[in-house]
Amino acid sequence: MSQNRQSLSIEAVRSGLRADCAQCFGLCCVALPFAASADFAVDKDAGRPCANLREDFRCGIHARLREEGFSGCTVFDCFGAGQKVSRTTFDGRDWRQDPATARRMFQVFPLMRQLHELLWYVTEALALPAARPVHGELRRALDRLERLTGGSAETILATDVAEIRHEVNTLLLRASELVRAGVPGRRKNHRGADLIGASLKGADLRGASLRGAYLIAADLTGADLRSADVIGADFRDARLGGADLTGSLFLTQAQLNAAKGDAATRLPEALTRPAHW
Template identity: 60%
Template structure:
């Protein structure tokens, strides 16, 4: 059950549809515009602006159902926050880069900018559902409207946009939201959960850390390195996970039901099971086991 103590109402927790990837209405931009290097996440190298050799003429992935076995785990983790269909159908009005090759280079430059704007929209929409942030609601709504406006700019304007400056401005509000939520979480959860772990904080190096069953409620884990950390059965309610690296983090049985600023991409990169509790806006990845055993 969602606790109204943290969210204004359960219906508002679901992420807006335009912030969910709709590959049917995208021109395969993540498979084309972005580079990847041969690694544990990708089987081959691919430079930016070059279509993946698995991309079909209809802009669909030819190996979508076998990405992990074929060595393309990174593709199953990535989430564009709906930027792909925005660029394809709105910014370029349905004119794809194959039929209009003269627009390809610019479209590939616009896509990462739109991705950053849509990521901010994700965080701002979530912040507006968090009851402890009600005192800055007007500022959050203003930032949301401004960011939405930026997503409607022309391709030329988007390429010239100082998106880093806009992110920095929005981040001030997200930081304030985090402080308000975490302050309340510490009061709500830690009284009965024992003492919090030491050495936990923003940008902390927690690679392979042994944190099974840890009380991390209300923790500031912004940008923390949690790669391959053991967080089984840990309490992460009210923890700020914006930008935390959760690659291969073991979240089996962990409670992230009221974690804030967690994204589907982070969840996809982690290891979990049916007992892992997630915020209502996120789903258990298909590659997670369907039982807690």
């Protein structure tokens, strides 16, 4: 496959990994549980519709979620799993009109979200020239994930998603190492580190491993995170004003949504500046 055709294919896959709430039956507002906390104003059990969900599957307080105590909703990203389950897996049959589908639909949704998240990471790795030595394996992983996510509810429910995550993560780690090996100088290893509230203002974190790091409320103002691997890093309330995140590896919209940036924060092209920054 030529580089141009592969790029087009990757973009085609990615277009389906962006949430389209208008095509979803409000699954994140029903299938998932949440507990009263700083992120949610009330408790809600899995499978019970949020009190703010309207009959048309839209949120009744969408414009003022943060003011009403539902900031957790503004952070969440389903990676397009909502519309896939609603329109493809269940062929447009919603859980209100067809209650018999509800239980399976609510079980499939969180699994689909995990699979779509993996698709997002794999497509990013396939777009990295330095990761070319693993592109063949990544392409096979992409094809497998696409077939699986396009399958039946029964197929998805019978899938060992944890095993697939482990297999794909091995490839993503290899891709990350290939990219970060090209960054000059000593690369910091903060994998899984407790950096809660850490002062990293202006830090040179180019090529660093921040996989799974706890960066809650950390000060990353003006930090350079180019080519840093941030997969699974917890950026809740991290200060990213003026930080350079262009080229950060495996950064997601949900991570940005949870952080605090500003107009000077530089972002990868595939992601958007959160409205609440």
